[in-house]
Amino acid sequence: MAKIAFILLCHKDPEAIIRQAQSLTAVGDYMSIHFDKSAPAAAYAKIRTALADNPNVTFARRRVKCGWGEWSLVAATLEALTAAVEDFPRATHFYMLSGDCMAIKSAEYAHDFLDRREVDYIESFDYFKSDWIKTGWKEERLIYRHWVNERTNKKLFYAMFEAQKRLGLTRKVPADIDMMIGSQWWCLRRRTVEWVLDFVRKRPDVVRFFRTTWIPDETFFQTLVRHLVPEREIDSRTLTFLLFTDYGMPVVFYNDHYDVLLSQDYLFARKISPEAHDLKRRLGVLYSAERVKFQVSNEGRELFKFLSGKGRIGRRFAPRFWETESSLGRERELLIVVCKKWHVAKRLLERIRQQTNVPCIEYLFNEEATALPDLGGIQATMSKRHRHRRALMRMLFDYFETERLLVCLDPVNLDLLEDFCRDRAVTRILEIECQFSDAYLTGHAMRVGLAGDRTPSDTLARLLPTIRNDMLHESDRIRDAEFDNHLRIREIDSPEVNAQAIAQFLSVGEHKAQEIARTDHLFAD
Incomplete structure (x- = not known):
């Protein structure tokens, strides 16, 4: 039977992290936590103290200061993964989560779901041929080196980019791998995770390439899993339900979304509003519930598109x-x-x-x-x-x-x-x-x-x-x-x-x- 080790990346709200860890490990699953090194030390100490007696919870041996779009997010994930593999030898699957994720199915349902097929669940689309990137940079993420954070050092980030562009300082993708892209929220089998960690130890050249790639959390695991695992054993989807607005911002779920979330063909949902106290309470007890019947209709994505599109009446401004x-x-x-x-x-x-x-x-x-x-x-x-x-x-x-x-x-x-x-x-x-x-x-x-x-x-x-x-x-x-x-x-x-x-x-x-x-x-x- 499947036993899940949750890989949790978080940086705030220690009380919510403690509740999440207690809820997900109450039925025998595991959790490995990486708490951002740039977060207050007191918040991290509070989490360590509250979960010290829980044998199903471990922590990354080394904490990393994380920044959006940086290699640090991948580094933090690798630290939490390594701790989980070492401390939880009975774990069969490793599921990537954030502090904003909550279960929308019971553990009973999730374990049965994972037992049905011998596959890894990870979005893994061809980087250059797919339309996964809708707008903005595509090739530029890879062929130029990105050393600083775009959000905290915007001027320097773009100055370094323009300098490389003018001087023609481009680089090639490692020759023996096919670049893939997809959501960072995946669920991998133990064998796959062990292969990935072994690959990281043996191929510093590939790691070095991704260290200066922009937004590598959307490409690193997606590329390595496709490189190491036969295609028939990969289901190119995420098991975490998430939506984005037309402006590329994640949709936030509130109290009145409970029924809609439970009817989706996913195991978790992201993002749950911190203010949705009733929703968080109901979802918090769901994972340990038994004999719950879920009516999966999976209409959430089309429903959101329909409702959010109301009132946005498109017009042609002039003839072609x-x-x-x-x-x-x-x-x-x-x-x-x-x-x-x-x-x-x-x-x-x-x-x-x-x-x-x-x-x-x-x-x-x-x-x-x-x-x-x-x-x-x-x-x-x-x-x-x-x-x-x-x-x-x-x-x-x-x-x-x-x-x-x-x-x-x-x-x-x-x-x-x-x-x-x-x-x-x-x-x-x-x-x-x-x-x-x-x-x-x-x-x-x-x-x-x-x-x-x-x-x-x-x-x-x-x-x-x-x-x-x-x-x-x-x-x-x-x-x-x-x-x-x-x-x-x-x-x-x-x-x-x-x-x-x-x-x-x-x-x-x-x-x-x-x-x-x-x-x-x-x-x-």
Whole structure:
């Protein structure tokens, strides 16, 4: 059975460290603590005294003054790892933690989880080919030497960088290793940790390279584990649940996040707010709890993206340079069906195809798999379709040899509606207003990853009103734009009433419009 030695790097809040150590070792697991040497000596003494009688707690033999982005963080980790390997011979796994982490599963669950597979859990992505680094330096982290801390010696840090750059003082990555990158929060097997420590003793050249690499805690273990362990024995993920905002700052969890955290497919979470006393109390007793059933739905990341994105309405500030003078064609008509329920719009389009000769294309800007002719590659990816939207539409008009074309859009695509409605062509919009039952919203939440089969009912109950309001808000934005030729049909209206809008939208007679409006089960879910 798995026994975990937690590698804890910390620098503050000794009371919280003591509680964390007591909680995680109460069920027989271990902890090796590195307390930052730059922290007050009294705080460290308090921790040593409080945990002196706990045989499952040890301390790094040598303490290091740590700084963000420095080798010192890796050095501190190696010190704590060495102590753990020596003092806890029964430990099977070594799990990296910070003082801001807390368990979101029981020890019973965590041990069973680790016993299921003989793998190391560590994010390990190709440094140069992956997009793990979203912004900022990439190659510069490695090929130049970084001797000082960027946050405490900013001027000197960048002056030394610029000097190396001007003089061409670059270096190469050690030839026999493939540089990898990933989160610093990992869980490694004992054999792997022993291999890493042995490698550090035998390869001072590699250690010397990483000593002057910027932010080596994101590359050192990630690279060495990939170098030493067969790929089939590495699961490139972290077992610690953490989120980042659009600005690269870690998301902090508070009291009302308890249910969401427990439903994620992770063993720990970071960062827990120091002020979230109720959350910390509930999580503190969780690790030693027995026979707890966890309903893992794993919707947290998509849920955060959805909720944090509300209200941030993106706008195009100007037309692209290649579109400034372009047009779909002054004599052409672009007919746009807007509907949140895609299956309803698709039923309507199928009926329109049967009753008219207007070429109809489904959600080409929302569904990658939408059937489209080969237009030389411009239709190949969703990003190309959006980027070359007008050129794509012109080519579709030409392909079908028509002056009238009908497409579907999701209400979220307000930028596309605004763009097409500014065109010299005649643009008509038919918005389909549907009713959203709780059952439909639940299914929608699952389809887009906001919920799962095991999402707790009370979490869904809080989420559904937000989703419903978001859908209504999308419709309100379209109405507020006051587009010309904007028509609506509604689920609550009769086919006779809806037929009037359809007749005007398609420029067809009343009889044909009513045939379309009476489509069988048009609004059925």
